[in-house]
Amino acid sequence: MTSTAVHSSAGPPDEPPRLRALPDSAPSDSELVSRSIEDPAQFAALFDRHATTVHRYLGRRVGELADDLLSETFLVAFRRRAAYRPEHLEVRPWLLGIATNVVRGHQRSERRRYRALARAAGRPEEHGDDPADSGDRLAAQALRGPLAAALAGLKPRDRDALLLLAWGQLGYGEIAAVLDVPVGTVRSRLNRARRQTRAALGDVSPFDPTSEEDDR
Amino acid sequence: MNDLQLLRDAGPGAAPLSPSARSAARAALLTEIEGAAMRAAPRRKVRIGRTAALRTGVAAATAAAAWAGAVAITGPEAADPAPGGMTLVAVDEITFPLSLDPVPAGMTPSFTGSTGDPEAVAGYTSPDGTGFAIYLSPTELPPADDPNVTDRGTVAVAGAEARWTSGVTPEICTVANVCFEDLPFAELIWERAPGQWIRLSGDGSHGDVAALVAVGESLVDRPQPITLQVGLAPAGWSVVDWHESSGAIGVASDEDPTRAFTVQCMPEAPAGANEMDNGTVEGRVASVTALDPPVTTTVGGQPARMVRAADYMDADQRFWLVAWELPDGTLCSVQTPEDFTRDDVLAIAEGVAYTP
Secondary structure (H helix, E strand, O other): OOOOHHHOOOOOOOOOOOOOOOOOOOOOHHHHHHHHHHOHHHHHHHHHHHHHHHHHHHHHHHHHHHHHHHHHHHHHHHHOHHHOOOOOOOHHHHHHHHHHHHHHOOHHHHHHHHHHHHHHHOOOOOOOOOOOOHHHHHHHHHHHHHHHHHHHHOOHHHHHHHHHHHOOOOOHHHHHHHHOOOHHHHHHHHHHHHHHHHHHHHHHOOOOOOOHHHHO | OOHHHHHHHHOOOOOOOOHHHHHHHHHHHHHHHHOOOOOOOOOOOOOOOOHHHHHOOOOOOOOOOOOOOOOOEOOOOOOOOOOOOOOEEEEOOOEEOOEEOOOOOOOEEEEEEEOOOOOEEEEEEOOOOOEEEEEEEOOOOOOOOOOOEEEEEEEEEOOEEEEEEEEEEEEEEOOOOOEEEEEEEEEEEEEEEOOEEEEEEEEHHHOOHHHHHHHHHOEEOOOEEOOEEOOEEEOOEEEEEEEOOOOEEEEEEOOOOOOEEEEEEEOOOOOOHHHOOOOOHHHHHHOOEEOOOOEEEEEOOEEEEEEEEEOOOOOOOEEEEEEEEOOOOOEEEEEEEOOOOHHHHHHHHHOOEEOO
């Protein structure tokens, strides 16, 4: 993907982001990016606002490596700030798109992590004495391994789309923008990823059949 | 529950962002912000002012295996300090302990290490971001645990037995932002000398065992200087670490490591590369919160701007910043604590050498 790809395609969000903040309110994310072109220090506020979100997304994908990739994501974002187009994408999905690209350079680590989690989930877990949540815990534990194994088995591009939807909570249009593909391609990738995930979970799946349209 | 909710509830979790990790990432961003951008880039030989070193009567750096020990500040030949200033002394050259003979053509070297740490890395990168990395360790390195490894075995490297692995990585993008559908990779691990383990990893044209063996057999015991060097520092201060990917070297007080200064040289980006720009002298100076109007000066015969400034998040953190541009467009800067004199800061800047 080129440096402009994260915001160069697909339709804009339904409601274009607000570009001007009220006089006495904090500047919007888009304004901070814009101001940082001339005044780079403005960009630091975006880190303060979004570091936790980006780190959580990275942490779920690559584990401890997230600490390093958090830094890399914001460095890349800062360097590409001149190419950011607020009319195409808001800042949070833009950052998550960059984080996704950063993870792409560490696919081996990501798959290794999922496989390790799948193996670890197969081992008995120590439990506390409180029986109140034991049912939920056991249910979650039963799913954790197969779910990690399912993620390891997805094609990287399908996994990107699925996890931007599930963990990044991006809409289809936003995913299309950050992955630089048409929305139809996003739908195809999500269909495939979700079908494979359900199939991999097999008998342990607790799914109610749910339309993907409900999840946008 | 649908599959998306299941992924959120029972999918792999994430450790919370620790204060130290947050602080480190923020500091890296602030360094980048203060550097007003970065780029790896065109490599023309440039060496700048040694006049300060000559003024202090100190010979240029000594060859030292910086990776294995302290990069000491040499003291005995120090000059008298300027009034109100401190004694500046020569800094030993920062080196990587091995060289390649022959030097690989068309590849850009970069080095990462820290004083006192026996582990160090030298990377050689082609314009498309593929290449190879030499990782040194005093202890035996574990074999690769990579799901994409398809083959493994042993091979002789300069008479020593090396373990090798190889495979193909699907869909990967390099640091140069060039993406590959299937990129071959390979790795060699061997003990080159007692207590000197080497992990040699390559991809692209170096993702091949024979290519890596050739690289491994070209390694010679000849320290090579890294491309950015600090010529002068206050007596009692030492180089802490160097990260050439970000073009920075950190130097800190031995007595109080929280007192530090940073030298940075960022090459100009090739046109169109990632739409980056290494910035300008004016932009670099404008990126900090000035306490006084910036002044014009020279460093290495080049126009420079110098300013006394404060951290925009913590006004009590005050510092000097001097920035100048080399003839090839590389933007260099030195940032020191406020209690350095203006002449000290300029002398340190004069001592910076950049030899890409």
